[in-house]
Amino acid sequence: MDSLNALRIFSSAAEFRSFTETAQRLGISPSAVGKAVARLEARVGVRLFHRSTRSITLTQEGQQFLDGCRRIFSEIDALESGFAQSRGAPSGRLRVSLPMIGMLMMPTLSAFMRSFPEIELDMNFSDYLVDVVNDGFDVVVRTGEATDSRLVARTLGAYRLQLVGASVYFDQAGTPDEPSDLLGHACLHHRYPTSGKLQRWPLMNAGTPLDLTLPVTASSSTVEPLIALAEAGMGITCVPDFAIRRQVLDGSLSVVLDRYTEHSGVFRAVWPYSPYPSPKLRVFVDFLAKNLLPIRADRPNPSVAT
Template sequence: MDSLGALSAFVHAAQARSFTVAGRQLGVSSSAIGKAVARMEERLGVRLLHRSTRTITLTPEGALFLERCRRIFAEVEAAELELARTQGAPSGKLRVSMPLAGMLMMPALCAFMRAYPEVELDLDFTDRLVDVIEEGFDAVVRAGEIDDSRLMARTLGTFRLKLVGAPGYFKRRGVPREPGDLRSHACLHHRYATSGKLEPWPLRRGRKRVEMELPTTAVANTIEPLIHMAEQGLGIACLPDFAIRQKLDDGALVTVLEGHTHHAGLFRILWPSSRYVSPKLRVFVDFMAQHLFPASAGATRSRAQRGSGTLNELSKEIT
């Protein structure tokens, strides 16, 4: 068991390229990680890691040893999983990477915590492209396509981007009838956290995509502030429908230019490919697939129609 502890210290340090990060992950000091690796190097009679003041890197021997250690821990994990399947309720820590918009998925996550109290969720909210395996995540939730043969995937649901604003805003500023009208409106934009670029609005005129420079009244790298600003009547925002369904239902926000927007997005959950899927991961994947996007397509259309109806009434009042 002492040897497995030293191997674990080496694997975490090698993957994180840091004794400090490895210590944080294992709940020990960085010096304890360094000493464990040094003792193992002395016992093996070979240097596994190059140390510098800023980082650590693998030696060629260390790279070979790391791959063998990964196989060892994969077998240990497989043995544990086989035993866990006979022990009833899923339990243990589950490390999941969520997009920054994942804060809007908290109702489903909280419901999962209530349903499986023995599973400890370790959530990392970021829009950067994480390496699921190298960074030690059990699963990652992301929108769009991800091509990685090392990962398994399951679709959680679809979403659309919609242009929305508060009824009071449109009463003051008027309702845009076609994409060009947006030039005279306050536009609230989302900036990608990874690239720093503004997320384009999916504007169409017929089948052709419309590209134009829009006013940048406000910019945010998460969508929660944009929802709040739009609800407060400060402008028009381009937001995913799953994040604003309740506000569309309540009439706090209404959609515009429905006939001039076209977008379809996909959320997936991905996890490392393996012969064995732990009980905690299996129930998490199943639960999120069932509860993250519970509304049917028909219900979504019904909500969109109700929102459009509200806007149509508003348009009549304005005109």
């Protein structure tokens, strides 16, 4: 048990990159953290951290040792979860990485929290590519493909990009009938925070992409301000259909140029492979797959891969 405790102290120090923060999280003194790491280094015969007065960083051997610790803890969690299944509801902390657009998933995430109050969601919102295993996430939700053989992926649902605006705007500026009409409209763009580039509007004509340089009335690194501006009658924006489902249903936003807009994508949940996935992970992924992007009559049911 002393050895296991030392591994947990080391893993926490590697995650927080600070003996002081590790001590605060674990309820022990910083000197106790330092001594535990020093004894562990002496036992394994390698230096695990580079230390400075301001920070600590893993050595190459330390990173290898951390990977091994995570495998050990994963097996322990799986063993404990297997016994816990027969004793009660899924519980515990679940570290989840979500895209910046994930704020629009909050109704689904709130519903999940109400359904599983014993699970603590630790949510990180970022559009940066994360290392699911080495960054210590239980599950990551992203668009695109999962190519790492250490990971398991499940499709959560499909979405489309749609062009929308408010009736008050179209009453003043007119409704575009074809893509070239957008050149005379106020266009509200999503800007990728990672690259700074504007997201291309997926305008097509008879299957051929249209290369139009659209006006830039405003841009935002997140989608929520674009929806709010469009609702306020400030212009036309291009956003995922699930993000404006309510607004389209209540009439505050209207879809335009739909027959010229061809785009589809999928959200996937990705997590480290384990022969014994924890109950909290299973119920989270199952809940998102069922509730995040419900199948519409005009949209095919995406295949589910596990």
